[in-house]
Amino acid sequence: MILFDQIIFGPIHSRRLGLSLGVNLLPIDAKICSFNCIYCECGFNTTMHDSPIPTRDQVRETLDAKLHEMVAEGQIPDVITFAGNGEPTLHAEFEGIIDDTIALRNKYCPTAKVSVLSNSTRIHKPHIFAALNKVDNNILKFDSAIDRTMKLMDQPVGKHINVAWFIEHLKKFDGRLIIQTMFLRGEVQGEKLDNTTDEEVEAWIQALEQIRPQQVMMYSLDREAPTQNLQKVSVDELNIIAEKVRAKGFDVSVAG
Structure with a gap:
């Protein structure tokens, strides 16, 4: 498994976002997430974990130094992406960090997008909702519209989390969001898992029609997973599902 051992990491070439400079708001020696x-x-x-959660000042100063270095070398990121070792919105100063990041982006690389990869579990918090509305790419996870499948795949820590809850709160962005969905098959805890079935895809598309995202990102396994017996879904299969989503009027990207 991969842990990011710095506050600012990369840049890396993202399958979905281009040249991406990563921001990790969690300890460098632990995975902390609400999924x-x-x-x-x-x-x-x-x-x-032994290392602390970075402070807002540390994030700002480290990002400032890295962007200054990149621009001096003529290397302009396409995107500054909040990801890292777990759920970035768990940071107590997340909204302030987003404000700092937008200011630094405007100073050094105004063409770069600010992106957040979030699992959507804290979008009901007013300060998280406000922060996500400020970024260019508000990328929110929605892996299944069927509770059993979502819980098998994502294993939410919070007991209040279910599909109806997700849909209710995702709708509040009024389309200013990108839905990201992982497709896979396998066996988990002795149960079969496959979110590519007709039942799964139909329920998922119906949920998308309620949420009305500006874009849908579909992908499958690319790196080693902590669970054995998981299978990657082929690009051809993803494209078949994507065409059904496009037929409903959505912008869809597929990453194999």
């Missing part, structure tokens, strides 16, 4: 996804490249959640 415990069976496919996460960072592994399962960690209960202990």
